[in-house]
Amino acid sequence: MTAGRVEAERQGRKGETLACWYLRLTGWRILARRVRTRAGEIDIVARKGRTVAFVEVKWRRSREALDTATDAYRLRRVARAAEGLVGRFAKAGDGVQIDVILLAPGAWPRRIANVGQSGA
Secondary structure, eight states: OOHHHHHHHHHHHHHHHHHHHHHHHTTOEEEEEEEEOSSOEEEEEEEETTEEEEEEEEEOSSHHHHTTSOOHHHHHHHHHHHHHHHHHHOOTTOEEEEEEEEEOTTSOOEEEEEEEEEEO
């Protein structure tokens, strides 16, 4: 792994930790982190009441870079991975959603809730 890739991985893990703290402070309970499936990886699985969120975390060096941190391809990959995990984390009647948390130094976390939704 290159030095740049190692640093990006370190920053990504830092972003996931900060995102977990943000979610906890806003009433979410963390169920799992870095869950791997054949379709991809889910950064965070969280629950608040009857809602289970599969959360994609993006850390960038600047606020401006956050505007292009996610795209339709990445969100489809997260959605496919989440579909394979719904039965593991959601109960009958729970709402299921895909959220994105965007983080950059010196900026408040930006949470985009329910970028994709399916029923359990």
